[in-house]
């Protein structure tokens with residue numbers, strides 16, 4: 001249950017009834033992707049949406065209803081009401097139900113507290129995975145005809161993130177080491193508002209709070225969005241995030257929604273009200289301290305619509321994959337849909353009569369090193385130099401620092417295989433690549449804002465940056 005999925009608040013986008021249409025959902029997604037989404041995969045995503053929602057309901061997920069019909073809400077970028085949700089805890093409800101069903105399926109063996117370290121390859125084919133038993137510190141080798149990576153996002157690359165501690169891009173790093181192609185890594189989406197209480201993981205303050213009258217104010221209590229955008233507090237996410245970063249130079253930024261009163265706030269925002277209260281903040285009496293934070297990793301391991309990669313036997317699904325649907329930016333509530341649609345399609349590529357075996361190595365490795373220094377240092381470098389507003393000079397500085405950290409984390413892992421050391425090496429590996437990609441894309445598009453090149457350049461940059469080990473390729477967008 002410790003995952004990005006269980007934290008999803010808003011919901012899952014799908015065209016469930018008129019007046020919404022597939023064309024509208026496709027066009028909205030392409031627009032947000034700013035010229036780099038793949039039309040074919042977007043069409044598959046959208047057209048398979050309704051059947052995935054119906055499948056979840058068959059699995060027992062209880063979505064919110066209104067007059068006996070699914071209650072559809074609307075979010076940023078969507079031109080219709082199409083977000084299916086379970087209150088404001090959609091991800092938790094979906095994952096709770098699916099986990100329960102998996103546990104009740106006798107054919108599925110679950111290894112909890114087991115950390116995948118690396119893929120096992122043989123003659124360019126992926127044949128298994130090496131993992132650490134977190135409790136006994138034993139190394140287990142799993143062999144299988146097909147390996148599916150579903151290790152989620154990369155929010156922990158940054159000191160401020162809405163993602164949980166497990167979002168350390170392990171699968172992306174593992175796949176890269178095995179020779180898989182990674183794509184679109186420069187596109188990291190930042191959410192304008194997490195509860196800025198100084199400890200990771202941070203709690204998300206939904207856009208709906210501003211939608212219901214919440215106003216952004218700076219340390220001088222000035223409602224500053226009047227100076228940034230005609231849509232004020234509901235301007236596009238990237239505009240709001242950049243405005244907040246600018247105002248943070250003067251001090252803490254807050255959301256003020258006190259005017260709405262306790263009765264309304266406790267009813268409309270039960271989850272958020274409780275989370276704030278836990279930290280001593282009363283939404284009806286106090287200002288809510290907020291900050292932008294890393295939220296979603298648009299890039300990842302390049303796959304086709306079946307989750308297949310350039311490595312035979314290796315499939316990747318979910319946030320670790322780059323299926324091409326998001327392009328330069330992700331539309332709200334499209335990511336859970338992406339997880340559902342493309343994992344379902346991947347099933348058709350898995351040989352259900354395939355072999356599976358496990359081998360436990362005799363060597364035990366002690367877990368003594370608990371240091372988080374590398375991680376913190378890296379997160380601060382990424383936040384400061386490869387964050388919301390980037391510039392070439394800063395990114396080059398970050399690249400040098402990150403190369404050094406990567407070398408040190410590799411050495412550390414060789415000395416001692418622990419969960420912390422595995423994650424630190426993976427974060428350093430992907431941080432280097434994100435910074436490298438950001439230094440190559442000399443334009444601003446979607447989530448990638450380069451202050452030296454503030455304009456989108458379609459003449460040259462309808463391209464994807466791809467990494468295969470240390471080799472970088474610019475692939476034309478088709």
Ligand SMILES: Cc1cc2nc3c(=O)[nH]c(=O)nc-3n(C[C@H](O)[C@H](O)[C@H](O)COP(=O)(O)OP(=O)(O)OC[C@H]3O[C@@H](n4cnc5c(N)ncnc54)[C@H](O)[C@@H]3O)c2cc1C
Pocket residue numbers: 001002003004005006007008009010011012013090091114115116117150151152153162163164166167168170171204295296317318319320332333334335336337339
């Ligand atoms: C606060 C928040 C709100 C969001 N709201 C929405 C929303 O409303 N709608 C929407 O569509 N999307 C939303 N998203 C995005 C969406 O939740 C994610 O993109 C999606 O859930 C990713 O699913 P996943 O299965 O790829 O990864 P996850 O759900 O993160 O699962 C990955 C799993 O892999 C495990 N893992 C990682 N590394 C290893 C390893 N080395 N060995 C073994 N296991 C490992 C992790 O522990 C975790 O359990 C939100 C995200 C966040 C953080």
